[in-house]
Amino acid sequence: MRRRRRLAFASLVLALCVAVALEIGIGPVYIPFWHIPADTIAYASGHRSLDAIVVGAIRWPRLLVALLVGAALAVAGCVLQAIFKNPMSDPGVIGVSSGGALGAVLTIAFGWSSRWLWVTPAGSFICGLAVVVLIYRLATFGRRTNLYALLLAGVAVGSLCSAIITAILDMSPLQTMEQMMFWLFGGLDGSNWRETCILTIVDGIVLPVFMALAWALDIMVTGEEHAEGVGVAVQRVKQIALGLCALIVGVSVSTTGVISFVGLIVPHVLRYLVGPRHRHLIPACALGGATLLALSDLVARTVVAPVELNVGIVTSCLGAPFFLFLLFQHGRNWQRR
Amino acid sequence: MVGVRLDAAAYRPVLQPMSIALELGQVVGVIGPNGAGKSTLLRLMAGLIAPTSGQVLVAELPIASQSPRWRAQHIAYLPQLIGDDIPFTVREFVEMGRYSRESAWAQGASRREAVMAAVAQMGLERLLDVPLAQISGGERQRAGIARCLAQASPVFLLDEPIANLDVFYQLDILSRLRGLAADGRLIVLAIHHLEFAMRFCDACIVLDHGAVVAFGPRDEVFQTELVQRVFHIGVRRFADPFTGDPRLSVMGCLPVKDGEEREES
Numbered sequence A: 001m002r003r004r005r006r007l008a009f010a011s012l013v014l015a016l017c018v019a020v021a022l023e024i025g026i027g028p029v030y031i032p033f034w035h036i037p038a039d040t041i042a043y044a045s046g047h048r049s050l051d052a053i054v055v056g057a058i059r060w061p062r063l064l065v066a067l068l069v070g071a072a073l074a075v076a077g078c079v080l081q082a083i084f085k086n087p088m089s090d091p092g093v094i095g096v097s098s099g100g101a102l103g104a105v106l107t108i109a110f111g112w113s114s115r116w117l118w119v120t121p122a123g124s125f126i127c128g129l130a131v132v133v134l135i136y137r138l139a140t141f142g143r144r145t146n147l148y149a150l151l152l153a154g155v156a157v158g159s160l161c162s163a164i165i166t167a168i169l170d171m172s173p174l175q176t177m178e179q180m181m182f183w184l185f186g187g188l189d190g191s192n193w194r195e196t197c198i199l200t201i202v203d204g205i206v207l208p209v210f211m212a213l214a215w216a217l218d219i220m221v222t223g224e225e226h227a228e229g230v231g232v233a234v235q236r237v238k239q240i241a242l243g244l245c246a247l248i249v250g251v252s253v254s255t256t257g258v259i260s261f262v263g264l265i266v267p268h269v270l271r272y273l274v275g276p277r278h279r280h281l282i283p284a285c286a287l288g289g290a291t292l293l294a295l296s297d298l299v300a301r302t303v304v305a306p307v308e309l310n311v312g313i314v315t316s317c318l319g320a321p322f323f324l325f326l327l328f329q330h331g332r333n334w335q336r337r
Numbered sequence B: 001m002v003g004v005r006l007d008a009a010a011y012r013p014v015l016q017p018m019s020i021a022l023e024l025g026q027v028v029g030v031i032g033p034n035g036a037g038k039s040t041l042l043r044l045m046a047g048l049i050a051p052t053s054g055q056v057l058v059a060e061l062p063i064a065s066q067s068p069r070w071r072a073q074h075i076a077y078l079p080q081l082i083g084d085d086i087p088f089t090v091r092e093f094v095e096m097g098r099y100s101r102e103s104a105w106a107q108g109a110s111r112r113e114a115v116m117a118a119v120a121q122m123g124l125e126r127l128l129d130v131p132l133a134q135i136s137g138g139e140r141q142r143a144g145i146a147r148c149l150a151q152a153s154p155v156f157l158l159d160e161p162i163a164n165l166d167v168f169y170q171l172d173i174l175s176r177l178r179g180l181a182a183d184g185r186l187i188v189l190a191i192h193h194l195e196f197a198m199r200f201c202d203a204c205i206v207l208d209h210g211a212v213v214a215f216g217p218r219d220e221v222f223q224t225e226l227v228q229r230v231f232h233i234g235v236r237r238f239a240d241p242f243t244g245d246p247r248l249s250v251m252g253c254l255p256v257k258d259g260e261e262r263e264e265s
Helices: A002-025 A033-044 A050-084 A096-109 A119-139 A147-171 A174-185 A193-212 A214-221 A224-229 A234-256 A262-274 A278-302 A311-333 B038-045 B068-074 B090-100 B109-121 B137-151 B167-182 B194-200 B224-231
Strands: B002-011 B015-023 B026-031 B053-058 B075-078 B155-158 B186-190 B203-208 B211-217 B233-239 B246-253
Touching (some): A002 A050, A002 A262, A050 A147, A050 A193, A050 A214, A050 A262, A050 A278, A096 A147, A119 A147, A119 A234, A193 A214, A193 A234, A193 A278, A262 A278, B002 B186, B015 B053, B015 B211, B026 B038, B026 B167, B038 B075, B038 B155, B068 B090, B075 B137, B090 B109, B109 B137, B137 B155, B137 B167, B194 B246
């Protein structure tokens, strides 16, 4: 297992490097990867050649946003799967994605987004968190959160949100509808350094906290009662984990829109490769999610160029068949590794 | 020395007020029909639920108001079910018992020693790196008890540790628990098997409808009349002709009176 884990981490780092080189290099302006450092330094020191601007102002922020959002979604999925003991969990289950999408669509429908640029991300973030708090309240009885109730409340509130979104879409003129679709399927175009900074700060705070909770998450996987028996502060771990998942997913959704499947498949695939312990699984998910989203974005930008697909469509189109393939290969002993 | 003391502790509406002191160094069985409140009593003793009135004292402190870490250092609680889908190895599972005593990232020798000692005491060395999902139910139960040993608490609370096990493992687990009690621990276990309770427990708590109907040494508790009343079965007590142990001959179900329906949990 240890050798396999080392091999897995080595390949993840390698894949990440390849993804970085490709995502920066490929596009309407082709940049050979050995030019990347030089162009980056040129942009940083104020030179404004075409290559420097493409690398520094467009490709790097886009790449970094993809990496940070991919890492956040995959790690959030991994943590939620542990908390819920449910392999179907992804950041969608706590309602933060659907709430976020609803918030974004509402601000666009009311026409606020054309007046101030920050309104849509802010609305998306606030609605996402509001939905999480609502679901959490619905499922907490006394001082105890019932995870089944939370899961079911999440599904119910999620479908309510999508119904409202669909209703708004039906009533919207074509032009605003396009803007809304960007949020519903997720996209990375227009990523800038401000978003990169916010995501870096949030990921930089949240991921270390999850690492500190790694052992408690391991124990939660064996069951809530077991966790209580060995001294895990179960309710506190649940609150921290749910709150921080809502935060990183909320910030991610508010920058890129809803990107599905990353949070679901990455933890599953990596659990198979690096084992069930969260001290390995969390960093692996961060690497894997980042790589997957960067590569998906590359595909989204290039496959039917010059048209750009939404990256969420690519993650689903690539993710679902790959996941089904793995399930088919290992389905019999998926649970017992 | 007293391990756990219930001081008029109640958990309404499931448990009526009860005052019991359990000494270290013995095996105490909690028996009673389904829905009598056995699991609730164990959770109350473990401090996982707070009494609605009265107190549960461990080391002379009310346990419900202590931190989870303190509780786990003083009481090891093992739930009834150890899932057959747990992906961790026996070593990783037993290590979890150290959660209340060590920080997650410490790679100290003390953890490895505690884990190896617990695993050796439960005879699991051979299965150290096998995932829990791949071992038998009896071995899983042993792993659970090894986790309690690694936790190094003086009191073990085990919820039906021999339910769903074959006869070999029922005897195996119970005699291992006797050995652990002989080392000065207090072992409290919920148990359905009345004859094994008589044979392996020093004392028993008999629960019925959330109230203690008998508490004391097994010979005082296992009165034919009491067993008939609590379990609604006809029994005769006799000495086993081969081992000399007290045995119960079960005659059959007794008619349940009106207004005294048996509740299933």
